Amino acid sequence: MIVNNLYIENDTLFFGGHSTVDLAEKYGSPIYVMDEQKIRENCRKYVNGMKKYFGDNAKPFYASKACSFKRIYNIVESEGMGVDVVSVGEIYTAFKSGYNMKNVCFHSNSKNDYDINFAMDCGVGCFVVDNVEELDAIDCFAGERGIKQKILFRVTPGIDTHTYEAVNTGKVDSKFGFPIETGAAMEITKYALAKEHIDLAGFHCHVGSQLFESSVFIRSAEIMLQFIAEVKSTLGYEAKELDLGGGYGVRYTENDPTIDIEDNIRQVAEYFKKKCSELNINEPAVSMEPGRSIVADAGITLYKVGNVKRIEGYKNYVAIDGGMTDNPRYALYESEYTVIAADKANEPCDFLCDLVGKCCESGDIIQPKVMLPESIQRGDLVAVLTTGAYNFSMASNYNRIPRLPVIMVNGDESYVAVKGETLEDIISRDI
Numbered sequence: 001m002i003v004n005n006l007y008i009e010n011d012t013l014f015f016g017g018h019s020t021v022d023l024a025e026k027y028g029s030p031i032y033v034m035d036e037q038k039i040r041e042n043c044r045k046y047v048n049g050m051k052k053y054f055g056d057n058a059k060p061f062y063a064s065k066a067c068s069f070k071r072i073y074n075i076v077e078s079e080g081m082g083v084d085v086v087s088v089g090e091i092y093t094a095f096k097s098g099y100n101m102k103n104v105c106f107h108s109n110s111k112n113d114y115d116i117n118f119a120m121d122c123g124v125g126c127f128v129v130d131n132v133e134e135l136d137a138i139d140c141f142a143g144e145r146g147i148k149q150k151i152l153f154r155v156t157p158g159i160d161t162h163t164y165e166a167v168n169t170g171k172v173d174s175k176f177g178f179p180i181e182t183g184a185a186m187e188i189t190k191y192a193l194a195k196e197h198i199d200l201a202g203f204h205c206h207v208g209s210q211l212f213e214s215s216v217f218i219r220s221a222e223i224m225l226q227f228i229a230e231v232k233s234t235l236g237y238e239a240k241e242l243d244l245g246g247g248y249g250v251r252y253t254e255n256d257p258t259i260d261i262e263d264n265i266r267q268v269a270e271y272f273k274k275k276c277s278e279l280n281i282n283e284p285a286v287s288m289e290p291g292r293s294i295v296a297d298a299g300i301t302l303y304k305v306g307n308v309k310r311i312e313g314y315k316n317y318v319a320i321d322g323g324m325t326d327n328p329r330y331a332l333y334e335s336e337y338t339v340i341a342a343d344k345a346n347e348p349c350d351f352l353c354d355l356v357g358k359c360c361e362s363g364d365i366i367q368p369k370v371m372l373p374e375s376i377q378r379g380d381l382v383a384v385l386t387t388g389a390y391n392f393s394m395a396s397n398y399n400r401i402p403r404l405p406v407i408m409v410n411g412d413e414s415y416v417a418v419k420g421e422t423l424e425d426i427i428s429r430d431i
């Protein structure tokens, strides 16, 4: 099985030690199911790996856009993770969960005055600044409060990661951050150092997602450290922090490689230490920002089959009771997923079909060309694996379909971490 918390017993798929058939019986369908122990295990790889190889002042931040609800913030906080947020909605969720806002890092390439003030009122520890307008606004609002706001600059190291265009963010022409190559990053650093209410802690970069080895991190560490050394010699300012961004990959299917996170951190750290001494700069405190690799394989989605359509000589469809409203990722990026008949998990899979949703949209496909048992029929339970990241957080109410609950399993226990939307919720904002 692609993840170590999945196994099959008597034809039934088990997840985090729980029968998926029992979970669907108890909580209904469709549902997201997440495994708290798996989330914790994923956090520990980063927390322990970074401390071990980068030293005690290194810290991983959970990129909470991958999956944001109150309970998640409590779980990652208890594992010693900081968090990244990208909107006031995520800030508010973290704040209301009781998360220590000092350990929150606020991203986004377009923060308006309301966003900046809201973040400051909540005590957000650090802003990752994307543009000069934002810097001026932060300086102004920090001045009004009589504080110095800690920031990092988002810098684009100019790396093309050869990943999918939409998740490729480190190139010079990216909409995110200040390019090093054009001199913009140096210029803004000089400008910021003269600002009274700005505490520039260092630099941030993020070059891509779903990366399975460390060469890209090593390459961006090289460029960023070189830049830090240049800033030191040009401006006499030495960065105290360097954020290397997010992005180690997860296994959506058997074709994706497995990755040893701790060993990859070791490789980056080894290079980092060597480079710092070569450039004769103090080692900045390093942070990383894993999102999907914290939650993706800690989640599955359970659906019931509504109908099976065999179009002789063409193709077959298995339609389920959810769709692009709970998982838009195939529609958006043609993302791959592993699909299992959760109540017929040991039957041979000889039926080629497209797993499709219930939305009024031909593109509402969860996954094309999947193999399921020939006997699959209305009422059967289907599990889509590795849906813990960018599913719940990207869900919509298209067709006025209520969003799904999140059921958390934790050892022998299970609990509702997020309630499902009701029909009353759907109309609650209508006048």
Ligand SMILES: *Cc1c(COP(=O)(O)O)cnc(C)c1O
Pocket (backbone or CB within 6 Å): 063, 065, 066, 084, 107, 206, 208, 209, 210, 245, 246, 247, 248, 289, 290, 291, 292, 293, 389
């Ligand atoms: C999305 C994002 C991440 C997390 O990426 P994953 O692929 O989910 O690990 C980290 N940092 C930044 C700045 C991001 O935008």
